Amino acid sequence: MSRAYRKKDVGGRLKVAQVTFEEISASDFFYRNRDIAGFTNPSRAIFAAIRELVENSLDAAESLKIPPDIYVRLSFEGEASKETQIYKLRVEDNGIGVPPRHIPSAFGQVLFGSKYKLKQQRGTFGLGGKMAILYGQITTHQPASIISSNGMSRIYMYKLMIDIQKNRPLILDRKVLLNKEQWRGTIVEFCLEGDYLRAMPKILDYFKQTAMVNPYANLTFVDPKGRLYKFTRVTEHMPEPPKETLPHPYGVDVELLQRLIHITPYKNMLEFLINHFHRVGEKTAQKFLDFSNISPSRNPKKLSHEEIVRLMHMLKKFKEFLPPDASCLSPLGEELLKVGVVKELKPEFVAVHQRRPATYAGHPFIIEVGIAYGGEIPKKGAFLIYRFANRIPLLYDEASDVSVRVINDMNWRRYKVASDMPIAILVHICSTKVPYKTVGKEFIADRPEVRREIGNGLRETARQLQHFLTRREHVDRERKRLGVFSKYLPKIAQFSTSLAGKKKPPDIEKLLRSVKKFGEEEV
Amino acid sequence: MEKKKFKSTVIERRKEALENLESLGIKIYDQLDKGFFPSVEMPSRSLENIHYDPLLRQFILGDRKVRRSARNIRHLKPFTQLVWAAAFSHELTSQRKTSTLRDVYYSAQAYEMTFTDQQESNNIITDLETVLGLSREDFNIFPEERSAVFGDLTIEYTVPGYEGRTLNLTSHPDGVLIGPALTSSEFVKTTADKVIAIEKGGLFTRFIEENVHKKFNAILVLTAGQSPRATRHFIRRLNSELNLPVYIFTDGDPWGMHIAMVIISGSANAAHLRELNTPDAKWSGVWATDIVNYKLPTDPLDDVDIKRLYELQRDPRYKDPLWQREIKTFMKIKKKAEQEAFSRYGLTYIVDEYLPAKLEETK
Missing domain, CATH: 1.10.10.10 (Winged helix-like DNA-binding domain superfamily/Winged helix DNA-binding domain)
Structure with missing residues (x-):
């Protein structure tokens, strides 16, 4: 889980923090630093909570290759302060369910359940629903209720809170029910303080855009006023799930090396490299060890801190590692992207393009681009830009995003495109490590490799749009032409009849037919 | 009959x-x-x-x-x-x-x-x-009517409601509008032996008051600036059907000169049309040389006037020596005079002295 890797990232800082603060648990750390996870203010918090839980639910269904059915309800519970209210948030899914013995930890312990493998995952904040539940507990002092079943004979219900100081779940109540109807999925329900009115536009945007890149999902949202927003699936077809891969040597840092060394069962460097890194075989491992002057028989667990740092530098310096492959990525695919855009934007025309896999700093990534024109897309004097990372909509800091820069730098006139046209542009990056610029994780950094791929994707789709526009212009011109003929020829007939002093107008049907035929040929 | x-x-x-x-x-x-x-x-x-x-x-x-x-x-x-x-x-x-x-x-x-x-x-x-x-x-x-005619010419209308009715063109002291009805009428009889076309309404009225039509046996036509095509055609008919010579009096400036020229030789705008011009009509004044000879009060030519003179100099219609001489004189004296300028010698001077002299000169 890439999420686990990021957790360690923060965990690394945690270790340092221990020196200063003494005993501080992971939960405590996040409690004190909730900005990092996106819970900056009451409006952001309610948005982040919904988003985290919805994304967990999507992942839970997709891991079973089941089209997700997700139901979200936010209900008003009472006033909290002048500007904020208490809401109850309930998220239901039809996903894989959480194994009963893991439920308390999965929802009541921050940084639980790491794996040391990489694949593309949604979680932008890397903390899943736990942070949301923690935030709810901090602001309302009420327990969260978790109901889950894997579809077998039992349903498990937990009421729990998080012991923030110890980072341990406190189980308040536990029930086991018979699962007569073979229900499968997870329901999370808890209270939190927030400002829905202010968050509403972003939340609705979030659902709409999530529906766009998850056209195989049913999303239902009931807001505190009882309004129902429903996003219905238009396809059962789902993208290939990503395969787990090992980290690529170019992409590791000291913290990851330490973790790997900690858990490895291998007793020498050669086997350590072959078994824990992506696309490293015996030959490459041998060459690297020669290059970095490390003995193949060296026990990795005996490396000193300085040697680990040196190992990381050498891994980055060695030029002969094979580039990572993209099997660990799960792009949406052109078909689904098209279906999603058509479903949510109802354009007159859409062009999509998926780039071939590329890498930056050892991390594979794939760019998918879509351009939609006309139909229900509004004309607002600028392009509508939709940004996605690992199938998650990015809704903040648009101006800083690399996609926006590439879009602004493009010479659109070459493609007969003007900024006042009704155009929506969609850019999706999927990667095992999305190159976010800041801890807020709302926009993509300007990496030359990423920039190039986005640019190429945009140019490809822009060319298709240009074809469409040229063709449409042509059809329009023909239609207009036919209109002119059928408007004026009868008049010429009428006037010449009276001028010539004839009784009966001339037969112009033949002429009109020939114009039509002529016109159709040109179209 | x-x-x-x-x-x-x-x-x-x-x-x-x-x-x-x-x-x-x-x-x-x-x-x-x-x-x-x-x-x-x-x-x-x-x-x-x-x-x-x-x-x-x-x-x-x-x-x-x-x-x-x-x-x-x-x-x-x-x-x-x-x-x-x-x-x-x-x-x-x-x-x-x-x-x-x-x-x-x-x-x-x-x-x-x-x-x-x-x-x-x-x-x-x-x-x-x-x-x-x-x-x-x-x-x-x-076109909108603005030009007029006065003189001893009897016409017969052909417009509906007036067919057969005749009118003598001296019957109204302001002259008769050259409109559709007059344009489409037939000429019945006249005692006049010439046509005098005049650029300006003031002088047209003065000529009527001074009985120019009687004294000179003339039909007077007011062109009112650049003459409308109906008027040009009417002048041509006076010339060709009644065999009357036509004399044109305009202001003494390049624009007046051109008003006369369009009556004589037509305009480029009407190159697709025939029988609008009167090739034998004469420009009788006011010439640049008249300004000199009669010592008329003048205004200086401005830049637009000078520019116009150069255009006219190259115009094929102006290749005749008389026209070229007048253009050169205008360029030399750099002055222009209106028809009214003769009033410095008294109200009737233009009728008593200038007109007979010029009619004789351009006969």
Whole structure:
């Protein structure tokens, strides 16, 4: 889980923090630093909570290759302060369910359940629903209720809170029910303080855009006023799930090396490299060890801190590692992207393009681009830009995003495109490590490799749009032409009849037919 | 039978106009009926195709033709407008009604043939003139009247309601408007032996008050600036049907000079038309040399005047030595004078002294 890797990232800082603060648990750390996870203010918090839980639910269904059915309800519970209210948030899914013995930890312990493998995952904040539940507990002092079943004979219900100081779940109540109807999925329900009115536009945007890149999902949202927003699936077809891969040597840092060394069962460097890194075989491992002057028989667990740092530098310096492959990525695919855009934007025309896999700093990534024109897309004097990372909509800091820069730098006139046209542009990056610029994780950094791929994707789709526009212009011109003929020829007939002093107008049907035929040929 | 005294062109021209319009209609009708895109051909009116014909002593259109075809999408609307204008004119002419350019512009809207502006409808009428080889007055589209005539000429109206009625053109002391009714009337009798065309209304009135028509046995025509085509055609008829010599008096400046020239040799704008000019008419004054000889009060020529003089100097209509001499004199003295300038010698000086002298000089 890439999420686990990021957790360690923060965990690394945690270790340092221990020196200063003494005993501080992971939960405590996040409690004190909730900005990092996106819970900056009451409006952001309610948005982040919904988003985290919805994304967990999507992942839970997709891991079973089941089209997700997700139901979200936010209900008003009472006033909290002048500007904020208490809401109850309930998220239901039809996903894989959480194994009963893991439920308390999965929802009541921050940084639980790491794996040391990489694949593309949604979680932008890397903390899943736990942070949301923690935030709810901090602001309302009420327990969260978790109901889950894997579809077998039992349903498990937990009421729990998080012991923030110890980072341990406190189980308040536990029930086991018979699962007569073979229900499968997870329901999370808890209270939190927030400002829905202010968050509403972003939340609705979030659902709409999530529906766009998850056209195989049913999303239902009931807001505190009882309004129902429903996003219905238009396809059962789902993208290939990503395969787990090992980290690529170019992409590791000291913290990851330490973790790997900690858990490895291998007793020498050669086997350590072959078994824990992506696309490293015996030959490459041998060459690297020669290059970095490390003995193949060296026990990795005996490396000193300085040697680990040196190992990381050498891994980055060695030029002969094979580039990572993209099997660990799960792009949406052109078909689904098209279906999603058509479903949510109802354009007159859409062009999509998926780039071939590329890498930056050892991390594979794939760019998918879509351009939609006309139909229900509004004309607002600028392009509508939709940004996605690992199938998650990015809704903040648009101006800083690399996609926006590439879009602004493009010479659109070459493609007969003007900024006042009704155009929506969609850019999706999927990667095992999305190159976010800041801890807020709302926009993509300007990496030359990423920039190039986005640019190429945009140019490809822009060319298709240009074809469409040229063709449409042509059809329009023909239609207009036919209109002119059928408007004026009868008049010429009428006037010449009276001028010539004839009784009966001339037969112009033949002429009109020939114009039509002529016109159709040109179209 | 006084009526037959002069050979009339009025009836003839109306007949010709109706025939031309009808044959245009038949041509287009037949093309349509055979399943062809109708088209008409006409001489090009572009500047390169306008030439001066020294024999006719007027501008004419060259051999270059343009074809207006309903097959061409860009021609379709103007073509339809042209056919409409023809049908409209035919209706006017056969019903003996008249219209103006402005009227045409509005009438089109009744047929859902809206013109985008006055200029567009004016162009279509000019096209129709070119196609038919007739001027628009022939198919009863007249300009706003402003020029007038006074003198001993009896005419007989042909307009509906007035057929057979006669009028002597001395009957109204302000003169009679040269409008559709007068233009289409027949000449019955006259005692005049010359025509004097005058640029300005003030002098026209002075001449009537001073009995110039009697003293000089003349028909007086007010051109009111650059003369309308109906007036030019009227002057031509006075000249050709009644065999009267024509003398033109204008201001002494390049613009007055050109008013006379257009009466004599026609304009480039009307190169597609015939019988609007009077090649034998004479420009009698005010010349640049008159300004010198009569010591007239003057204004200096301004830049626009000078520029105009250079244009005229190169104009083929001005190649005659008299014109060239006057242009050079204007350039030399750099002065201009109006007809009214003679008033410095008393109100009647122009009639008593100047006019007889000049009529004699340009005889």
